[in-house]
Amino acid sequence: MQQITRGHDDDQQPALADRIARSWQRSVEHYRLDPHAPRRPRILGSAECRELRERSEVLLRAAQSRLTRLERQIVDGGYCVLLTNERGETIDFRGGAAERVFGQRGLRIGACWSEDEEGTNGVGTALVDCQPTLVHKHEHFRAHNAAITCSAAPILGPDGRMLGVLNATNCDAPDDRRSQAMVFRLVRDSALAIEDAVFADTWRHAWLLRLSAAGESGGWDDGPLIAFDDGGRVLAASHRLQLGWRPRAALPDCQLADLFELPRDGLTGHAHRHPGQPVALRHFASGALFHGQLRAPARALSRPVPREAAAPAEGFDALAVGDPEVRQLVDRIKRLADSRLSILLLGETGSGKEAFARAIHAHSQRRERPFVAVNCAAIPDTLIESELFGYKEGAFTGAKSRGMVGKIQLADGGTLFLDEIGDMPLASQTRLLRVLAEGEVMALGATRAERVDLHVVCATHRDLAAMVAEGRFREDLYYRLNAATFRLPPLRERADRRDVIAAVFADETHAAGRDLALGEEVLDRLDAYDWPGNIRELRNVLRYAIAVCAEPRLRADHLPAAVLAGPAQRPRAPRAEAGHPPRAASATSAAALGRRTGHAASERSLAADRDECLRLRQALADCGGHAPSAARRLGMSRATFYRRLKDYGIAPGRAGED
Numbered sequence: 153m154q155q156i157t158r159g160h161d162d163d164q165q166p167a168l169a170d171r172i173a174r175s176w177q178r179s180v181e182h183y184r185l186d187p188h189a190p191r192r193p194r195i196l197g198s199a200e201c202r203e204l205r206e207r208s209e210v211l212l213r214a215a216q217s218r219l220t221r222l223e224r225q226i227v228d229g230g231y232c233v234l235l236t237n238e239r240g241e242t243i244d245f246r247g248g249a250a251e252r253v254f255g256q257r258g259l260r261i262g263a264c265w266s267e268d269e270e271g272t273n274g275v276g277t278a279l280v281d282c283q284p285t286l287v288h289k290h291e292h293f294r295a296h297n298a299a300i301t302c303s304a305a306p307i308l309g310p311d312g313r314m315l316g317v318l319n320a321t322n323c324d325a326p327d328d329r330r331s332q333a334m335v336f337r338l339v340r341d342s343a344l345a346i347e348d349a350v351f352a353d354t355w356r357h358a359w360l361l362r363l364s365a366a367g368e369s370g371g372w373d374d375g376p377l378i379a380f381d382d383g384g385r386v387l388a389a390s391h392r393l394q395l396g397w398r399p400r401a402a403l404p405d406c407q408l409a410d411l412f413e414l415p416r417d418g419l420t421g422h423a424h425r426h427p428g429q430p431v432a433l434r435h436f437a438s439g440a441l442f443h444g445q446l447r448a449p450a451r452a453l454s455r456p457v458p459r460e461a462a463a464p465a466e467g468f469d470a471l472a473v474g475d476p477e478v479r480q481l482v483d484r485i486k487r488l489a490d491s492r493l494s495i496l497l498l499g500e501t502g503s504g505k506e507a508f509a510r511a512i513h514a515h516s517q518r519r520e521r522p523f524v525a526v527n528c529a530a531i532p533d534t535l536i537e538s539e540l541f542g543y544k545e546g547a548f549t550g551a552k553s554r555g556m557v558g559k560i561q562l563a564d565g566g567t568l569f570l571d572e573i574g575d576m577p578l579a580s581q582t583r584l585l586r587v588l589a590e591g592e593v594m595a596l597g598a599t600r601a602e603r604v605d606l607h608v609v610c611a612t613h614r615d616l617a618a619m620v621a622e623g624r625f626r627e628d629l630y631y632r633l634n635a636a637t638f639r640l641p642p643l644r645e646r647a648d649r650r651d652v653i654a655a656v657f658a659d660e661t662h663a664a665g666r667d668l669a670l671g672e673e674v675l676d677r678l679d680a681y682d683w684p685g686n687i688r689e690l691r692n693v694l695r696y697a698i699a700v701c702a703e704p705r706l707r708a709d710h711l712p713a714a715v716l717a718g719p720a721q722r723p724r725a726p727r728a729e730a731g732h733p734p735r736a737a738s739a740t741s742a743a744a745l746g747r748r749t750g751h752a753a754s755e756r757s758l759a760a761d762r763d764e765c766l767r768l769r770q771a772l773a774d775c776g777g778h779a780p781s782a783a784r785r786l787g788m789s790r791a792t793f794y795r796r797l798k799d800y801g802i803a804p805g806r807a808g809e810d
């Protein structure tokens with residue numbers, strides 16, 4: 153989950169040229185892409201697409217009428233319309249009669265347009281910069297995209313989270329980029345309209361007030377939205393509300409009557425007496441007159457709950473916790489959910505550390521506030537400080553002119569989840585310590601610290617104690633973080649393994665819209681496997697098996713060959729007491745650390761090391777050196793995969809070599 157601040161909303165040169173130059177730099181230096189690689193965008197399979205569409209159900213539903221309208225406006229001019237999720241994966245596509253032609257260029261459902269895969273492109277760069285973005289022809293990083301022009305605009309959720317990108321592409325546009333100005337504006341306005349539709353859907357149980365300045369013809373389609381309850385209390389305001397009244401964040405909890413001179417019988421009274429009629433509202437602070445249109449709640453609730461807040465996957469109840477050790481751990485963690493102590497989660501990749509962090513947040517009194525996750529291993533060392541702490545206007549060359557709010561401040565009032573904390577550079581550790589010790593954050597280039605109120609949950613599978621001994625992790629930060637340390641057992645050690653398998657199977661069949669049975673024989677095979685990628689790998693295996701199974705019952709031969717081959721020969725890490733970090737979070741990282749520090753690794757660990765190194769190389773070779781696909785194949789997150797490559801000194805391009 154990611155919270156962002158929208159940047160400038162313009163397509164003006166040189167601001168855009170500057171952003172495109174930075175994106176090219178990222179493509180070369182950070183993603184290490186080859187502009188001439190002869191490959192089209194990656195296309196996801198139909199089962200994965202179905203799952204993505206289900207996950208983005210709210211966005212898709214809210215976007216439908218706008219997508220259709222935009223399609224009618226521009227498809228005849230040779231454009232296609234794409235809607236992607238927050239990772240740049242295409243979840244809706246409209247190409248009219250030329251759909252097949254677009255498809256040959258990778259413009260189709262399931263195509264992945266993230267910047268780290270395709271380099272500079274409309275969708276990917278709009279996602280990174282969180283700004284409407286026009287990438288015209290040769291401005292694209294990949295040579296095979298140099299003929300297309302893309303107008304893209306980000307879509308943010310009511311809580312500021314990135315939901316996706318709306319994009320229009322033409323394969324035969326004139327060379328002059330000014331020819332795209334009108335389509336660019338249409339895309340940008342449509343993206344704002346989709347944001348409003350998501351807002352209206354999220355707050356459908358509340359009263360909605362749509363404002364337009366008196367004398368303007370603005371209707372229900374544009375102008376800012378305010379959600380309020382039966383008592384006139386403001387619950388939320390849409391992103392368009394930038395009327396210079398109060399900061400948008402300060403609006404919830406104030407009364408409409410504090411902002412506007414209302415009709416004598418109040419807004420809801422007016423709506424009952426004059427259904428459908430706009431109401432005149434005078435804004436106290438500016439004296440300006442507005443017209444307001446009201447939409448009644450879909451169902452009267454004293455406290456409307458946004459759909460996201462009720463997502464079932466958020467709590468401990470949604471996690472399988474039948475293992476006695478995990479149950480004890482959950483009992484203890486629940487008691488700490490509202491304490492000031494930071495929580496440190498240890499465990500192998502895919503064992504559920506982030507899922508636990510989310511459950512802690514959902515169980516705490518901060519549940520209505522943001523949950524902000526930062527993967528310290530996935531952000532280059534040079535960017536991590538600005539990502540976390542933010543920066544002020546002009547703090548350094550290349551900084552966005554208006555500065556940027558850091559993730560720490562975005563998490564104010566809520567929970568900050570620092571994944572892979574062991575990968576945080578020492579300089580950032582020093583700044584983080586100040587945040588934890590003093591409850592203050594100092595943005596880069598700022599002269600004053602700002603107060604923040606956070607609950608910090610961290611995760612790593614590195615041995616932090618060993619890193620402290622080697623001077624690679626600050627000792628004072630380590631002691632601040634390790635007071636409440638919990639280790640999540642790997643799946644192969646869990647006593648409730650069969651329950652976890654059944655729970656994930658139920659989840660996945662539900663997501664795929666299938667009604668499938670899981671026989672004992674299949675359960676036995678799954679139970680016998682050793683799951684090096686833990687629950688993430690289990691999920692991927694079941695997703696695959698469900699997709700290839702055409703019958704009403706899953707059979708063993710639907711499982712991937714690796715699972716049928718049985719457990720790989722790998723040593724079991726010793727199980728540590730909850731509350732104390734294990735000597736090493738995994739045999740692999742222990743061996744890797746041992747190798748780096750010159751300690752003798754045990755023979756067993758070296759064997760595991762060699763096995764894992766081979767698995768990584770094999771996966772990369774199978775996927776033609778494409779690291780994200782190889783990570784998915786192994787059931788690892790991308791960050792973990794890249795980190796492991798680094799540990800073993802494997803460069804993705806040289807994976808096949810010995």
Ligand SMILES: Nc1ncnc2c1ncn2[C@@H]1O[C@H](COP(=O)(O)OP(=O)(O)OP(=O)(O)O)[C@@H](O)[C@H]1O
Binds near residue numbers: 470471503505688
């Ligand atoms: N107890 C559980 N029951 C069901 N599903 C779970 C459980 N724990 C984790 N999962 C699922 O397993 C997958 C991996 O979980 P998660 O991302 O939390 O692992 P992680 O330990 O943070 O991994 P990494 O270290 O690689 O970032 C997710 O799809 C998550 O929903």
